[in-house]
Amino acid sequence: MAGTDTGTTGAGGGRQRPIVVVGASLGGAKAAEALREAGYRGGIVLIGEEHERPYERPPLSKGYLQGKTPREKIYVHPPQWYAEHDVTLRLGTAVAEIDPAGHTVTLADDGRIEYAKLLLTTGSVPRRLPVPGADQDGVLYLRRVEDSDRIRAALRPGARIAVIGAGWIGLEVAAAAREASAEVTVLEALELPLLRVLGREVAQVFADLHREHGVDLRLGVKVAELTGEGGSVTGVKLADGTTVAADAVVVGIGIAPATGLAEAAGLEVDNGIKTDQHLRTSDPDVYAAGDVANAYHPLFGKHVRVEHWANALNQPQTAARALLGQPDAVYDRVPYFFTDQYDLGMEYVGYVEPDGYDRVVFRGDPATREFIAFWLSGGRVLAGMNVNVWDVTDPIRELVRSGRVVDTKALADPKVPLGDL
Numbered sequence: 001m002a003g004t005d006t007g008t009t010g011a012g013g014g015r016q017r018p019i020v021v022v023g024a025s026l027g028g029a030k031a032a033e034a035l036r037e038a039g040y041r042g043g044i045v046l047i048g049e050e051h052e053r054p055y056e057r058p059p060l061s062k063g064y065l066q067g068k069t070p071r072e073k074i075y076v077h078p079p080q081w082y083a084e085h086d087v088t089l090r091l092g093t094a095v096a097e098i099d100p101a102g103h104t105v106t107l108a109d110d111g112r113i114e115y116a117k118l119l120l121t122t123g124s125v126p127r128r129l130p131v132p133g134a135d136q137d138g139v140l141y142l143r144r145v146e147d148s149d150r151i152r153a154a155l156r157p158g159a160r161i162a163v164i165g166a167g168w169i170g171l172e173v174a175a176a177a178r179e180a181s182a183e184v185t186v187l188e189a190l191e192l193p194l195l196r197v198l199g200r201e202v203a204q205v206f207a208d209l210h211r212e213h214g215v216d217l218r219l220g221v222k223v224a225e226l227t228g229e230g231g232s233v234t235g236v237k238l239a240d241g242t243t244v245a246a247d248a249v250v251v252g253i254g255i256a257p258a259t260g261l262a263e264a265a266g267l268e269v270d271n272g273i274k275t276d277q278h279l280r281t282s283d284p285d286v287y288a289a290g291d292v293a294n295a296y297h298p299l300f301g302k303h304v305r306v307e308h309w310a311n312a313l314n315q316p317q318t319a320a321r322a323l324l325g326q327p328d329a330v331y332d333r334v335p336y337f338f339t340d341q342y343d344l345g346m347e348y349v350g351y352v353e354p355d356g357y358d359r360v361v362f363r364g365d366p367a368t369r370e371f372i373a374f375w376l377s378g379g380r381v382l383a384g385m386n387v388n389v390w391d392v393t394d395p396i397r398e399l400v401r402s403g404r405v406v407d408t409k410a411l412a413d414p415k416v417p418l419g420d421l
């Protein structure tokens with residue numbers, strides 16, 4: 001059995017427990033960076049179960065999947081960064097248990113590390129498709145770089161690719177597959193793609209986009225079973241009896257926050273690890289950030305869990321400052337995300353719960369795919385999405401943040417600068 005690592009030698013020569021970060025992806029790597037930027041000079045141990053050093057996931061369904069973004073571009077930091085910043089990076093190492101009372105994490109290989117403060121950036125894991133045949137070869141999920149490699153290998157000209165789920169993964173993979181000249185069928189349970197995030201008015205834009213690019217988009221369908229032969233998938237059988245033949249099936253039906261460790265440690269968990277606005281969990285020495293954190297957001301007056309890149313990029317700065325004892329470290333950024341599909345690029349800033357708006361206002365014609373959509377409630381802008389229109393995120397964010405009632409005619413009029421609303 002491996003021993004207990006009680007930490008690093010502090011500036012004064014004494015042994016100090018390090019700050020331990022569990023989850024070595026975007027959130028974890030940014031936390032290590034933020035701790036150093038905040039002037040912390042003690043030990044940092046960054047532990048991740050993946051074997052790759054921290055990398056970003058957005059390219060895995062876009063440029064990297066299409067073979068346009070080289071592998072060295074996906075990483076958060078160059079390899080020497082960790083040693084240069086005295087960050088102990090433990091890759092291929094899963095944390096099996098947290099003991100908040102003893103301030104210790106136990107590794108799956110039985111080693112133990114004591115911590116002064118702990119930050120959980122364990123992210124999320126794909127939901128598995130709960131139907132017969134889903135464990136066959138050729139049924140592919142997309143979370144890690146090796147998943148992207150496997151999917152890329154399947155995207156050959158003429159290959160029949162069935163995509164289950166028309167969310168972000170499903171649609172971005174469908175676009176990459178069409179660009180690789182594969183035949184693509186997308187199977188979505190709801191009546192429109194991205195329906196719960198965008199609502200009916202704007203979701204329709206994505207349905208039209210994919211159909212125009214030759215995707216066979218089947219909406220409101222129920223997957224009953226994956227068919228196979230010799231252990232490899234051959235198609236998707238729907239509840240209405242029809243079968244979609246497939247050489248590979250990509251499943252993107254959402255994620256679940258990786259809360260197992262936190263739950264077992266007795267931390268408060270509810271749709272993610274619950275934190276306050278400082279990203280502190282129910283244990284005062286344990287913090288959480290990124291996909292896994294269901295954080296109290298002062299602007300919205302409620303807990304919000306955001307499954308997007310910008311949140312994993314920015315929350316760690318707040319968590320790092322807060323765990324170093326800076327009381328003004330509060331996470332109140334307006335959520336932001338982006339996508340690229342075919343020739344459509346968009347940014348979204350704001351936060352709308354499913355059915356949480358009463359009106360959508362378009363500035364520009366959605367049919368031209370060059371427009372801004374605004375979701376409103378009671379005349380206030382909750383979110384805005386710019387599609388093939390650029391450099392407008394700041395004024396849209398300001399509209400959302402201000403919560404002021406806007407003149408919807410002026411909002412729709414491209415001649416009125418957004419900053420004047």
Ligand SMILES: Cc1cc2nc3c(=O)[nH]c(=O)nc-3n(C[C@H](O)[C@H](O)[C@H](O)COP(=O)(O)OP(=O)(O)OC[C@H]3O[C@@H](n4cnc5c(N)ncnc54)[C@H](O)[C@@H]3O)c2cc1C
Binds near residue numbers: 025
């Ligand atoms: C293919 C893909 C494309 C995406 N594209 C976009 C995009 O275009 N725009 C956007 O805004 N967002 C995008 N996202 C979402 C974005 O990547 C995530 O929000 C972000 O990765 C969250 O970062 P995180 O560090 O919180 O968690 P994760 O990236 O999930 O990382 C968590 C890490 O913790 C590790 N871990 C978990 N448990 C343990 C444990 N017990 N011990 C040790 N290690 C552990 C995991 O192995 C993992 O490496 C995309 C996601 C995917 C999968």
Ligand SMILES: NC(=O)c1ccc[n+]([C@@H]2O[C@H](COP(=O)([O-])OP(=O)(O)OC[C@H]3O[C@@H](n4cnc5c(N)ncnc54)[C@H](O)[C@@H]3O)[C@@H](O)[C@H]2O)c1
Binds near residue numbers: 170190254255307340
């Ligand atoms: N551009 C981006 O921001 C981006 C890109 C890729 C991934 N991501 C993130 O990655 C994570 C995973 O993405 P995702 O697309 O898997 O999740 P998602 O939640 O975006 O979409 C899942 C889709 O699958 C559908 N679905 C669920 N069960 C189904 C079933 N049995 N059959 C058919 N359809 C079903 C849902 O209705 C939904 O449309 C999310 O956190 C997402 O935010 C973000």
